Amino acid sequence: MSGHAQPARRKKSFPATMGISTRAIHGRKLFAYRGPVAEPIVQTTTYRFADSTDALRYAQGDPDVYVYTRYHNPTVHEAQDRLALMMGSAEVLLLSSGMAAITSAILSVAKTGDEILSTSSLYGGTYRFFRDILPRYGVKVRYVPPGRLEAVREMATKKTALVYCETPTNPTLSIVDIASLVHNVRKASARARRRIPIILDNTFATILNQNPFAFGVDVVVESATKYLGGHTDLMAGVVAGSSRFITGVHTQMKYLGGCADPFAAYLLLRSLKTFELRVLKQNANAMALAEFLEHHPRVKRVLYPGLPSHPDHATARAQMTGAGGAGYGGMVTIEVSGGVRGAVRVCDSLRVAVNAMSLGGVETLVSIPVYSSHVHMSASELSRQGVTPGMVRISAGIEAWDDLRDDFDRALRKTR
C-alpha cells in the first residue's frame, strides 16, 4: 500500500450483475490484483508525509493525501467501498455507531428553524434524539400519523428539511409503505420546488431483504453493529447516498468526531464476507420461530412481517425483496400474558437464547422493549409506538432450529 493512494477515489468498475456475496468477499479486487487476501488493518492515527509538499497538497484540497484517521483511513475506506458495492450506492460513509450515522446525517441537512417530518415508530435512541436534543438546536420534529402517509403532502412546509423513516420498526415490526412515502414526498417536493431528501433506517431489514434505493429513497442509514457486523463484537454505522450528500455528512463527522475505528472497519470487512449466509439463516430461523410461536398456547400475539396474519404483510411482501432474495428479516416480537412479569419470566427461563440487548448477531437474543429500547417513555409514548409491557423482542441467530424451538417451548411452558 502506498500510504497515500485513497482507494475510495480510484474506483475500478465492477460488474453490476455480481451477487452480493461476491461483492462482499472480493470488492474491487476481483480481477488481477496483487496483495494480501485478508484486508490489512491500518491501525494508525496519522500518516507520514514524504515531505512538506504532501502537507501543502492536503492544504490545497488534494483528496489523495491521507493526514489523520478522524478524517480518513485506508481500512475504513476499504469497508466503505465494499458496502457501497453491496448496497448499490454511489458512496458510503462508515461511522463509529448507528447513532453517529443517524445524527451526523440529520445534522448535515437540518439547521435552526427547520422541521423534520418522521414516521412515528422509531428506534428509542433516534426518538430521544428527536425529542430531547434537536429542539435545543431549534429543529422541530413532527410525526406523520401511522397509515396516513399522504398527510406528508399537507404537513410539508418550506421549513421541511428532510423526511425520516424506519421500516420495519422496532419493536412492533410494523411496515411503512416505502413506495407510497416516496410518492407523497415527491409530490410535496414538487409543490415546494425543491427536493426534500428521504432518509431511511434499514437496520432491521438490511440490503439483503429490502433495497430502499430501488424505491427512490435518497439516503440509507444503518447500524452496522447489528446484521452487517453480525458477531456482537463491533460498533459501527453506515450512511449511504449520493457523493454530494456523503461529503456533507463527512464534514459533520469530522467535527462531531464520530469516525469509525480502523479495527472496527477490519472486523466489519471480515463479517461482510458471511453477511448473506448469516442473514439467510436468520431469516429462516425467524420465520420458523414466528410460525411455531403463533400456534403456541402461551403466546398471545406474534408480530412478524412474513406471517400472513401480520397487518402489514402485503406491503412487506411487496417491498422486502432486497438485493439477495425475499426474506422478512431476523426479528420477531411476541406478547405473553402477565405483562412485564410474564416477559421477564420467559426471558429468564431461556437457555440457548441470550437475555441481552441489541440484535443481528449469530446468537439469538431476547429483550424486553419497556426495559431496553423503550425505557423511560411515558404510557402515551409507548401506546403511540404500539409497545406493550408483555412484549419480548427476539433477534433470531443462526443456531440449529430444533434447539431454538425446544428452548422457547420449554421456557414458555415453564412460565405458566
Ligand SMILES: Cc1ncc(COP(=O)(O)O)c(C=O)c1O
Ligand atoms: C433500528 C436501529 N437504528 C439505529 C440503532 C443505533 O445503532 P447503534 O447502537 O449502532 O448506535 C439501533 C440500535 O439498536 C437500532 O435498532
